[in-house]
Every structure is written in C-alpha cells, then in structure tokens.
Amino acid sequence: MEGIQILSHLASSLEAGRTLFLGIHVLGIACFAYIVTKRLVPLARAERDHRFDRPLDRLGKVLKFWFGQWKHPRYRTAGTLHILIFTGFILLAMRAFTVLIAGVSQNFVMPGLSGRAGQVYDIITDYAATVVFLCMLFAMARRLVFKPARYAVPARFGKAHTADAIFLLGLIAALMLADSFFAATKAAAQAQQGQPAEALAVFTLPWMLQIALASVALPTLGSCYFGAYLVHEITFYFLLCYRPFGIQFHVETSLFNVYFSKLDKGTLKPVRWEVSDEHLDQVKSFGVKTFEDFTWKHMLDFYSCADCGRCSDNCPANAVGRPLSPRFISIKGRDYAFQHYPMFGKPGNGTALIGNVYSEDEVWSCTTCGACEEECPLLVENIDKIVDLRRGLVDDGNVPQSLQKPLKALESRGNPYGKMEKKRADWANAKEFQQTCRVNIVAAKGATTSGADTLYFVDSITSYDDRMQSIGRATARILNHVGENFGILGAGERDSGHEVRRFGEETLFMALRDHNVEAIKASGVTRIVTADPHAFNALRHDYKDVPPVEHISQVIAREVEGGKIKFNPVENDGDVYAYHDPCYLGRHNQVYDDPRKVLDAIPGLKRVEMKRCRDRSFCCGGGGLMLFYEPKEEQRMGVKRVQMAAEAGANVIVTACPFCMVNMEDAIKVAGLEGKMTAVDLTELVDQQIARQRPVVDEVCVRQIQQECVTGR
Numbered sequence: 001m002e003g004i005q006i007l008s009h010l011a012s013s014l015e016a017g018r019t020l021f022l023g024i025h026v027l028g029i030a031c032f033a034y035i036v037t038k039r040l041v042p043l044a045r046a047e048r049d050h051r052f053d054r055p056l057d058r059l060g061k062v063l064k065f066w067f068g069q070w071k072h073p074r075y076r077t078a079g080t081l082h083i084l085i086f087t088g089f090i091l092l093a094m095r096a097f098t099v100l101i102a103g104v105s106q107n108f109v110m111p112g113l114s115g116r117a118g119q120v121y122d123i124i125t126d127y128a129a130t131v132v133f134l135c136m137l138f139a140m141a142r143r144l145v146f147k148p149a150r151y152a153v154p155a156r157f158g159k160a161h162t163a164d165a166i167f168l169l170g171l172i173a174a175l176m177l178a179d180s181f182f183a184a185t186k187a188a189a190q191a192q193q194g195q196p197a198e199a200l201a202v203f204t205l206p207w208m209l210q211i212a213l214a215s216v217a218l219p220t221l222g223s224c225y226f227g228a229y230l231v232h233e234i235t236f237y238f239l240l241c242y243r244p245f246g247i248q249f250h251v252e253t254s255l256f257n258v259y260f261s262k263l264d265k266g267t268l269k270p271v272r273w274e275v276s277d278e279h280l281d282q283v284k285s286f287g288v289k290t291f292e293d294f295t296w297k298h299m300l301d302f303y304s305c306a307d308c309g310r311c312s313d314n315c316p317a318n319a320v321g322r323p324l325s326p327r328f329i330s331i332k333g334r335d336y337a338f339q340h341y342p343m344f345g346k347p348g349n350g351t352a353l354i355g356n357v358y359s360e361d362e363v364w365s366c367t368t369c370g371a372c373e374e375e376c377p378l379l380v381e382n383i384d385k386i387v388d389l390r391r392g393l394v395d396d397g398n399v400p401q402s403l404q405k406p407l408k409a410l411e412s413r414g415n416p417y418g419k420m421e422k423k424r425a426d427w428a429n430a431k432e433f434q435q436t437c438r439v440n441i442v443a444a445k446g447a448t449t450s451g452a453d454t455l456y457f458v459d460s461i462t463s464y465d466d467r468m469q470s471i472g473r474a475t476a477r478i479l480n481h482v483g484e485n486f487g488i489l490g491a492g493e494r495d496s497g498h499e500v501r502r503f504g505e506e507t508l509f510m511a512l513r514d515h516n517v518e519a520i521k522a523s524g525v526t527r528i529v530t531a532d533p534h535a536f537n538a539l540r541h542d543y544k545d546v547p548p549v550e551h552i553s554q555v556i557a558r559e560v561e562g563g564k565i566k567f568n569p570v571e572n573d574g575d576v577y578a579y580h581d582p583c584y585l586g587r588h589n590q591v592y593d594d595p596r597k598v599l600d601a602i603p604g605l606k607r608v609e610m611k612r613c614r615d616r617s618f619c620c621g622g623g624g625l626m627l628f629y630e631p632k633e634e635q636r637m638g639v640k641r642v643q644m645a646a647e648a649g650a651n652v653i654v655t656a657c658p659f660c661m662v663n664m665e666d667a668i669k670v671a672g673l674e675g676k677m678t679a680v681d682l683t684e685l686v687d688q689q690i691a692r693q694r695p696v697v698d699e700v701c702v703r704q705i706q707q708e709c710v711t712g713r
C-alpha cells in the first residue's frame with residue numbers, strides 16, 4: 001500500500017501492537033521454515049534425478065506453463081477462476097508484504113511504489129483483492145453446490161476432500177477481507193478528519209467497506225484498524241504454514257515443479273540416473289519398491305498436485321473403470337510422505353509401496369497414453385512413476401500371468417507371438433503383392449549392406465499379425481510409389497522393445513534395442529520410416545545413434561505437398577471419416593497435422609473431428625503390452641472410442657497405428673457397430689486412393705488392395 005502517513009489514532013493503535021506483531025512475524029517465519037525443511041527431508045533421501053540441464057528451455061516452460069497459466073483454459077470455468085486468482089496473488093504480493101511490514105515499521109514504502117505509482121498500484125490491487133475474494137466465494141459455491149464430478153473421491157481412495165478445500169478457500173477469502181478492511185478503515189478515518197482520503201477504487205471491497213465505516217467513530221476505527229491488521233497477519237501466517245499440509249502446498253512448489261519438469265515428450269527415465277547401461281548389472285534393485293526409490297522430482301510432483309482431477313478426468317483407464325486414477329497416484333504418494341515423514345519424530349522405515357499404497361492392478365492398468373500428463377496444469381508426471389513401479393514388480397518376479405508367455409517369446413524369438421525369426425518378412429512374400437511391389441532385405445545381421453537409403457522398420461505386430469500385414473504391404477507400396485530406395489531388415493529385425501520397456505522389462509528392452517541398433521548400423525541406411533507409432537517413438541527416443549526416423553504419415557504428407565502423391569476421389573461420397581490420433585504419434589510426438597492433411601487431400605473425403613481429438617485423443621487401449629493383458633474393467637477403451645466416432649457422425653474411423661487397428665476392429669464388433677462402421681489404417685486408405693500412373697501395375701495393384709481391404713488381410 002502506498003505510504004503510511006497514518007492518522008495519529010490509527011498509528012497509535014498499530015504502535016500498541018508492535019511487539020505482538022513482531023512476535024507473530026518471527027513465529028510465522030520460523031514455523032514455515034521448519035515445516036518446509038521437514039517436507040524436504042524425503043527429497044533429500046530420494047533417488048537422483050537429472051533436471052538441471054537446459055536452463056533456458058526450463059525458464060521458457062516456467063513462462064509458458066506457470067506464469068502464462070497455459071493449460072488452465074482447457075477447463076474453461078475452473079481455468080478462468082484459477083487465472084484470476086493466480087493473477088490476483090501475483091499483483092497482491094507486494095501489497096501483502098507492505099501491510100505486514102506496516103505493523104513494525106509504519107512508514108515503510110515499497111521501493112518504486114511511492115507517489116503516483118503507488119496510487120495506481122493501490123487501485124489495481126483494490127480490484128485484485130475484490131476479484132480474488134469473489135473467486136473464493138464462487139469456488140466455494142462450485143464445490144458445495146455444483147460439485148463437478150471430477151472432484152469426487154471414489155470410496156476406494158478415501159474420504160472427500162471438500163471440507164479441506166472449503167477451509168482453504170475460506171482462509172484466502174478472510175485474508176482478502178482483512179486486507180480490504182485495513183485499507184477501508186484508514187480511508188474512512190482520513191475522510192472523517194477532513195484529510196485527503198486515500199483513493200479507493202470504486203465498486204471494490206475496500207470502497208464498499210469504507211462507505212459502511214463512514215459514520216463509525218474515530219476511536220472505533222482505530223480498533224478496527226488494529227483488528228484488521230491482526231486478522232490479516234494471523235491469517236497470512238496460518239495460511240503459509242497450513243498450506244504444506246495439503247493440496248495448497250502447490251502454491252509454494254509449483255514454480256519449481258514446472259521448472260524441473262520433463263523437457264522431452266515420449267522419453268522415459270532410465271532405471272537409475274547417472275548409471276550407464278553397461279553398469280546396470282551393478283544396480284541391486286530395479287525400479288521403485290519403497291517411497292525412497294522415487295526420485296526427488298517425483299516427490300516434488302506429489303507435493304505439487306493440486307487435486308484438480310483433470311488427469312483422471314482424461315484418463316482412459318479411469319473412464320473404463322480400471323482400478324487406476326492418476327490423481328490418486330499423486331495424492332497417495334503425498335499422503336505417504338506426510339505420514340511417514342512427520343513434523344515431529346523420526347521418519348518411518350521404507351515400507352513396500354505395492355500392497356500398501358498402490359495395488360498391482362492399478363500399476364498394470366496404465367496404457368502409458370500420456371493423457372494425464374498432457375492435461376496437468378502443473379506438469380506432474382505419471383508415466384515414469386508407473387513404469388518405475390512396474391520395474392520394481394518385474395524385478396521381484398511379479399509379472400501378470402498373461403504377460404509371461406509374450407515376454408518369454410520376446411526373449412527367445414524377438415517377437416511376442418513366439419513366431420520364427422525367418423518368418424518375419426513373410427508378409428512381403430505374397431505372390432500378388434510381389435507383382436505390385438518389391439521389398440528388399442537391406443541387411444540381415446552379418447550380411448553386407450544393400451545400398452538402400454531408407455529402412456522401413458516394420459516391427460512385430462505388422463510383421464506377424466495376419467490382419468496388420470496389410471499395413472506393411474500398403475506402406476511398402478506407398479514408399480515404392482514415391483520412388484523411395486528402401487528395404488527392410490527382415491529376419492534381422494527384432495521387436496522395437498517399446499512396449500517391453502514401458503512394461504518395466506528394461507534388460508529385455510536393452511537386448512532388443514542393441515540387436516536392432518547393430519542391424520540398422522550394418523545396413524548403412526541414412527533414414528528410417530515406420531508405420532508403427534510405438535516403433536517410431538522407440539527409435540526416436542529410446543534408441544541412440546540411429547538415423548533420423550519418420551512416421552509414414554509425415555512422408556505421405558510431404559509427398560502429397562510435393563505432388564508425388566495424387567489421389568483419386570473417394571468412391572462412396574456418403575462415407576464420413578474421423579481420424580483417431582494414436583497416443584504415440586500425437587501426444588508423445590506431436591504429429592497431429594500430417595495425417596489430417598493427407599486425409600483432406602483426398603478429393604471428396606468428408607472428415608469430422610471427434611470431441612476428443614488431437615492432444616485430448618482417447619487411447620484405444622493398446623499401449624504398454626495391453627494387447628496381452630486383460631485388466632479388470634467395466635468397458636473396453638476401444639468400444640468407448642468407436643462410440644465417440646459414431647457420436648461425431650463418422651462411419652469410417654481412420655488411424656495410423658497397427659495397435660489401434662486391432663482394438664478398433666475388435667471394438668466395432670463388441671459395440672455392435674459391424675456393418676455401420678469400419679476401421680482403416682491411413683496407409684491402407686492412401687494406398688487404395690493413390691492415383692497411379694502405370695496402368696498395368698496399377699490394375700494388379702488395385703485388385704490386390706481391394707482384395708486386402710475386403711478380406712481384411
């Protein structure tokens with residue numbers, strides 16, 4: 001507040017309480033320092049994390065996500081409320097500080113806020129205090145009357161958090177009220193004494209209170225002034241010290257949480273930071289088994305979660321009734337920290353998390369789709385924690401029954417189906433296909449290089465699944481059409497290991513990766529293309545020292561733009577298409593536009609967007625080895641997804657991932673939409689619609705494509 005030229009009545013009332021105020025300051029600051037120090041104890045005992053690199057990128061994140069509140073408008077009402085409150089807090093910070101100092105030094109003026117600047121600041125903050133006060137009332141009404149579903153706490157996760165939220169909102173409202181009352185009493189006293197009264201912004205809380213206090217006697221105003229100061233000071237320090245005991249701790253931690261957040265999407269943390277792969281065999285225990293196995297950043301996540309429920313609101317596992325709600329991954333972690341690292345007494349000894357805090361089903365239910373992380377305004381990370389918990393389970397031999405067989409097959413045969421390595425390229429040997437397209441084996445392990453520039457990395461599902469082989473053939477024909485000098489690794493290829501890694505089997509992943517890296521290097525290719533977003537993500541983020549990789553949709557979009565790919569009009573112009581963003585193409589790698597550009601380039605193709613699209617896409621349920629795991633759920637994710645497509649008015653769902661295709665086609669049957677809806681991969685659609693210029697080949701080609709589309713082979 002500007003200046004403290006306080007009337008003698010008011011000045012003497014504050015003067016009388018100076019020692020008391022000073023005592024509260026010292027006590028408040030000491031308590032806060034003690035509490036925060038205690039809260040930091042588990043972080044000091046936690047595993048290392050690597051978050052001090054690329055400071056400029058990190059500052060950029062702070063500007064965008066913390067200061068700019070970037071994610072908040074995704075939920076319009078709650079987001080607007082939060083932005084108003086956050087802005088109010090930022091504006092009011094100096095005013096609160098000035099008011100606090102007034103109790104011990106009445107003539108204190110914040111540097112830069114004397115004279116006109118101070119008057120302008122006072123007017124702005126009068127409005128800010130009023131807006132924050134009104135936001136508190138509105139937020140309380142939302143919690144008590146409107147009760148958004150995402151705030152509800154399912155019985156298995158404990159009691160509702162409403163009372164705590166209301167209490168905190170009430171405290172902030174009280175602080176705003178005390179601040180306004182303090183300003184109003186001063187202005188009222190000035191007016192009564194015929195002095196130029198401090199200008200209070202019209203229609204604000206202080207302005208209204210000043211009017212109400214206009215006829216109050218001066219001595220009473222002195223008492224009100226004293227009381228308002230005392231309430232303000234006590235509420236301020238109580239809030240400061242109470243916040244680290246609940247969801248409001250994010251006010252203190254969120255800035256740091258955003259600064260230290262993950263910079264690269266699609267990546268996964270190593271088993272142990274600063275332990276190289278070669279030295280992993282010296283690590284006694286993999287993954288997270290006790291709380292202290294989490295990294296300090298993951299603990300900071302727990303403290304920073306604001307319990308807003310946005311993550312769970314978007315989590316497909318939660319939506320279909322699986323026993324997983326990412327919000328409670330954080331809340332339960334935070335509760336554990338509070339209970340086992342108490343304010344007084346010694347911290348408890350690390351108890352096993354699985355069985356006591358998290359359940360096995362909860363941990364296995366995640367598809368690693370990333371919807372929760374995409375939505376979180378505070379950039380809380382869940383996938384790394386879940387994968388670390390899985391690593392711990394795998395390390396202890398707790399692998400779900402249904403996953404044991406595919407894992408063994410991956411170990412012995414390099415694919416989860418247990419099929420022979422030499423059959424890996426069989427999809428390319430079909431006679432009719434060979435009439436339309438030749439696929440070279442670039443270099444089996446140990447062989448000489450083939451001279452191909454581009455490697456088409458096929459991965460297991462497209463290589464071995466009868467239905468998905470059609471995606472392989474379509475991809476090859478597209479690459480052939482645009483004149484790409486490409487080949488495949490054939491028997492030399494192993495599963496990319498993407499799902500294996502996210503399942504928590506790091507050692508097996510490393511074996512698969514090393515084999516592939518060696519084969520890729522031996523092939524001499526300079527770039528890689530894949531039609532499988534999981535392989536795309538693995539090659540891009542989990543592998544090192546391999547040539548640059550592109551998803552086929554990026555290649556097609558470029559060739560459409562460059563004119564090498566032209567399309568025939570769609571035959572049935574009554575069809576309506578909806579594009580389903582695969583999680584590992586969209587959210588994890590931000591390829592949203594290219595597939596849409598390709599679809600929009602097909603003459604006559606009508607496309608609609610599903611409500612949940614792009615970075616809010618709804619996972620089909622295929623990630624994280626989920627094709628081999630039967631989780632407890634009320635409904636299949638894929639079924640929900642095809643219903644969303646139907647609601648959008650589509651009868652053709654297009655995807656760009658073989659895992660999605662498996663789930664979509666299955667879901668269409670389960671949802672009873674057979675005959676009403678079809679699923680097609682982008683490559684299959686492009687292959688079918690390409691306007692080919694060589695009529696002889698074209699005829700055979702079209703026959704082959706049509707046959708594949710009809711038979712689904």
Ligand code: SF4
Nearest residue numbers: 305306308309311376
């Ligand atoms: S993790 Fe993020 S999105 Fe989820 S409840 Fe916490 S703050 Fe909200």
Ligand code: SF4
Nearest residue numbers: 315366367369370372
């Ligand atoms: S990654 Fe997907 S499935 Fe896993 S917790 Fe987050 S939203 Fe849920």
